[in-house]
Amino acid sequence: KxxxxxxxxxxxxxxxxxxxxxxxxxxxxxxxxxxxxxxxxxxxxxxxxxxxxxxxxxxxxxxxxxxxxxxxxxxxxxxxCHSFKGLEMPFNDAKSKEAWDKGWDNEAINKAISAGPKETTDVIVVGAGSAGFNAAIAAKKAGARVILLEKAPFSGGNSMLAAGGYNAVGTEQQKAHKVDDKIEWFVEDTMKGGRNANDPKLVQILAEQSADGIKWLESLGANMDDLKRSGGARVDRTHRPSGGLSVGPHIIDVLRKASINEGVDTRLNSKVVKLVVDDEQKIVGVVVHGKHSGHYMVAAKSVVLATGGYGFNKEMIAFYRPTFKGMTSSNNITSTGDGIELAKAIGASMTDIDWIQAHPTVGKDSRILISETVRGVGAIMVNKDGNRFISELTTRDKASDAILKQPEQYAWLVFDNELYKKAKMVQGYDHLDMLEKANTVSELAKITGMKENSLEKTISNYNRYFKQGKDEEFGREQMPLPLKNAPFYAVKVAPGIHHTMGGVAIDTKAEVLDIQSKPLKGLFAAGEVTGGVHGYNRLGGNAVADTVIFGKIAGTNAAKHALET
Ligand code: MEZ
Missing domain, CATH: 1.10.1130.10 (Flavocytochrome C3; Chain A)
Structure with missing residues (x-):
């Protein structure tokens, strides 16, 4: 043995x-x-x-x-996502057992429902990413008993991989950096980015409550002091931890601790396999498949779906967007669209379900996102010959489409040592051996296979645009740094699945709607499992804001519903 x-x-x-x-x-x-x-x-x-x-x-x-x-x-x-050369894991040759999760077992589900609830609570939250943690903490603070169920052996979901930040308007951070911003601008930018397919009422809430969401995270222990620009935004409104660190791991760490302090009953390895409703379609509980405890029912008047999107579900991607079939994904393995299936099974309506976002800069042939921050802080994007082809700060749909039209459908992000020092996450990509590095621009062209003359011309033109404050070729609105200080770096990128904009339809209270647009009593949802907030294309920094703001709304209203009915 x-x-x-x-x-x-x-x-x-x-x-x-x-x-x-x-x-x-x-x-x-x-x-x-x-x-x-x-x-x-x-x-x-x-x-x-x-x-x-x-x-x-x-x-x-x-x-x-x-x-x-x-x-x-x-x-x-x-x-x-990574490969660990030379790392031996003990007992790697142990005999494999069958996976415990064999999909839905309808017989076991029906048996659990017939046996009746094994326990009762007020609010069940499904999925322990940012939306789920925020909902659970808000529901607990509103006085409800809360069980938070997570199918994976770890909490954090897709949120723990979020790199960029959280978009907010009217914060202390914006004031300190003298950034002039308005709720209307946030709304306009988000609607424009989403090609006006967003639900304007949900976008208004996102903008209006964004600064309170930052305060809430800070009250739980987060640091959101760094400020930068994301694609499609007219001003710097993306907040993240100081020093340019990735936002996801930080806020998940904070939320994990806060949920423990609040006394949220978090259960890992616990997959919700059925939403249980009564004859009037009101939520009465869920069936859970626990890794060790098997199938059992928990009764509750309110359930919050916070299961994330379907960006790692290859079949759903191929079904809803055949042209994205087989594309790499930046998403966590947990993003398999479970909440969409659970809600559909009880008659929930879907919004924009087939809108999937490809992020333009996922490391080529990898699953590692090269954050928009790198462009926001100053990197330029060139094709295989070394020529720029679009404003680096355009929206993701446009940038991805433009890369897919370039020869061999990839691009390089190019930057200098000043940027390397400024954006800490870039040092992380270096640690992962993803960067090409050279002492001169011509040497960088040689090692990456770009045309020397083209890259040199691109960079000298860009430095001139920087100096005159106007990008004559592509109208890039913000050029924070010139590319002057050796060494020079390049990272090869291509589009990858990043966000699924569509999902269950919700109203402004985060109640899930049925196909007649009436709330399914007791069912709430927040985060990437929902549709409507982002329209056809999400702006960078709006997902984390969405999970916090609508997570809180869903948790608070779920508690109210459970305690008052
Ligand atoms: O919100 C995002 O998806 C985001 C900012 C990603 C990134 O490029 O860092």
Whole structure:
């Protein structure tokens, strides 16, 4: 036998991991505490000799059992995006067991419903990303009992990979940077970016409540002090942690801690497989498939869907947008559109379900997003010959389409050492060996295969546009840096699936609507599972804002509904 369980059997038996054999909670909380009590936490396990170290990752304090399995073959979750040359995972040759999640088992679901609820709460939140955590914390603060259910062995969802930031207008940060902005401008930019297909009432809420959302995150412990411009915005309104760090890991870390402090009952490895309604289509609970506990029903008057989009569901992508079939995705493996299926099954209506956003700059042949921040801070984008072809700060749909029209359908982001020092996330891409580096522009052209003369001309023209404050070729509105200081860098990019704009239809209270546009009583939704906020194309920085603002609205109204009916 060659697995973790057998190894521990020799060291002290089942009790070295479990309280009682056969009694394991779905979140595997005790087991994970046992791992840490012997081996230490992630900082103790970090290995300075490794260039890429899964124990020093951006994912924060996630379960050891996300990767290390007691009775099954281990699975290095980080392998979804990175490759770890030379890293051997213990017990990798352990005999693999069947996956516990075999899809929906209707017989088991019906049995759980017939057996009746195993427990009762006020609000159930489905999905522990930013929208789910915000909903759960808001519902708890409003006085409700809350269970937060997450299908994965770790919380954070797609939000924990968010790189850019959170768009807000009228914040202290904008005042400190003397940025003149208006709610109307936020609304106009968002509507224009979404090709006016957005629901204007939802956009108004997004803009009006954006500054309060920042204050709320700060009150929970977040730092959102850095300010930059995102594509499609007329001013700097994208807020993120100071020093240019990625926003997602930071706010997820803050929200995880806040939900523990608030006493939210968070259960991992707990997939909701059915929304249960009564004869009048009112929500009465959900059926959960727990990794260890099997199928069971929990009764609740309110359910918040915060399951994210479907950007990692290859079948749904191919169905809704055949031209994107097979395209890489920047999304977490959890983004499989479950909430859409759950809501459809009880008659929810969908908005713009087939609108999918390709982000123009995903690392070529990888799943790693090269954040819009890199262009926002000053990088230019050129084609394989070294020529610019569009304003780098245009909206994502236009930038992606333009790249797909270039020879070989890829582009390079080019920047200098000044930008490298300024945007910390760029140093992260370097750490991941994604950057080409050279001491001169002509050398950079040589190692990337661009035409030397073209790249040199592109850069000298751009530096002239910077100096005169006007981009004569493509009308780029903001040029924060010239490209002057060696070394020079380039990273190869191509479009990848990034966001699914469509989803369940909601009203301004985040209630899910049926096909007659009437609320399905007790069902709320927030974040990427919903449609309407972003229209046909989402602006960078509006997703994190959406998850916080509508997460709070959904949680507060779900609590109100549960406590008052
Ligand atoms: O909101 C986003 O998706 C975003 C800002 C992404 C990025 O490029 O960093």
């Amino acid at each position: 060659n697995d973790l369980a057998s190894f521990h059997k020799e060291m002290g038996g089942c009790k070295s991991c479990h309280t009682q054999p056969g009694k394991v909670s779905d979140s595997e909380t005790h087991e994970n505490q046992q791992c840490k009590s012997c081996h230490g936490d992630y900082s103790a396990l970090a290995n300075p000799k490794l260039k890429l170290d899964p124990h020093a990752s951006h994912l924060g304090d996630i379960n050891c059992t996300s990767c290390h399995k007691g009775h099954e073959k281990p699975k290095l979750y980080c392998n979804e």
